[in-house]
Amino acid sequence: MYAHYGTTPMSLPEAIKSYRSLSSPEVLVGYSVTGRTSTALVESGPSNVTQEYLRQACSNISAKKIEWIVVSHIHIDHSGGAWRMARELPNARVGVYERGAHHLIDPSRLIISAREALGDVLEVWGPVEGVPQEKVVSMKAGATVDLGGKTLRLIAAPGHAPHSSVWYLEEDRVLFSGDSLGIFLNREGNQLLWPTSPPPSYNHDLAMETISQLKSLKLDLICFPHFGYTSSIDKAFASIDETFSKWAQITKSAIENNESFNDTLNKVVQASGLNQVLKDDYRRKLVAMDLRGMLMYQESARAHSIRK
Numbered sequence: 001m002y003a004h005y006g007t008t009p010m011s012l013p014e015a016i017k018s019y020r021s022l023s024s025p026e027v028l029v030g031y032s033v034t035g036r037t038s039t040a041l042v043e044s045g046p047s048n049v050t051q052e053y054l055r056q057a058c059s060n061i062s063a064k065k066i067e068w069i070v071v072s073h074i075h076i077d078h079s080g081g082a083w084r085m086a087r088e089l090p091n092a093r094v095g096v097y098e099r100g101a102h103h104l105i106d107p108s109r110l111i112i113s114a115r116e117a118l119g120d121v122l123e124v125w126g127p128v129e130g131v132p133q134e135k136v137v138s139m140k141a142g143a144t145v146d147l148g149g150k151t152l153r154l155i156a157a158p159g160h161a162p163h164s165s166v167w168y169l170e171e172d173r174v175l176f177s178g179d180s181l182g183i184f185l186n187r188e189g190n191q192l193l194w195p196t197s198p199p200p201s202y203n204h205d206l207a208m209e210t211i212s213q214l215k216s217l218k219l220d221l222i223c224f225p226h227f228g229y230t231s232s233i234d235k236a237f238a239s240i241d242e243t244f245s246k247w248a249q250i251t252k253s254a255i256e257n258n259e260s261f262n263d264t265l266n267k268v269v270q271a272s273g274l275n276q277v278l279k280d281d282y283r284r285k286l287v288a289m290d291l292r293g294m295l296m297y298q299e300s301a302r303a304h305s306i307r308k
């Protein structure tokens with residue numbers, strides 16, 4: 001049993017390495033998976049982490065061996081730096097779920113929508129450019145990347161966004177969860193979690209279906225890009241189910257009762273024990289964005305049920 005969210009390296013399966021402290025504020029944790037023939041980096045992160053991510057990864061893996069960068073989805077904190085990473089890694093191609101592939105090649109619409117959802121947070125993550133088309137491998141759900149005895153399978157994971165996916169390392173039963181299971185933090189031994197439910201396309205019903213589908217996988221380890229990994233699978237899913245459901249109840253009643261945004265924010269903060277997290281300006285903005293996304297979903301679900 002191991003759970004790790006700090007900075008001390010702990011035992012991961014031999015094929016996997018994790019990379020932390022890639023930027024300040026910390027945007028994501030990178031991972032690599034190495035097979036007999038090649039290595040994949042899981043998520044490129046945004047372009048402000050590329051240099052440090054590659055410095056850490058290439059301290060024990062030859063850059064030439066990195067043939068894949070697999071991304072869970074095209075949100076900028078996950079793959080906004082894929083263009084820069086692909087430029088630094090001559091042999092690497094970027095594996096992405098087909099529903100997001102065109103945004104990797106031409107991110108212009110993505111940048112506009114990210115700016116609307118994120119405001120100045122976007123600037124923290126560095127510039128976004130298109131990945132050359134010949135470097136992008138658009139993949140269907142169920143498609144696999146073979147690293148030589150290590151197989152990464154893409155699983156569609158709609159809900160967080162329609163183009164969302166996760167990667168499953170079959171031989172080691174490891175899930176790289178993208179944004180499908182929430183933001184996972186550990187504060188002095190307390191597991192804290194909040195839903196990854198950004199506007200404008202978060203769909204709560206689909207997100208819960210995805211969570212229940214992922215729960216049915218055989219899993220020994222979950223690697224969260226935000227932030228760290230755990231082998232306490234049942235505990236993690238119990239906390240994911242509970243938190244997503246609580247937020248859904250609170251936001252549904254907020255819409256019905258016309259509550260102010262700040263009152264609702266206070267309620268989700270209390271319900272998820274996030275008071276400490278909100279002292280950090282960057283994380284406070286992200287929590288507020290996810291709350292706006294879930295409220296937007298509840299509002300349209302309500303309008304839809306009234307129309308019926």
Ligand SMILES: [Zn+2]
Binds near residue numbers: 073075078160196
């Ligand atoms: Zn995302």
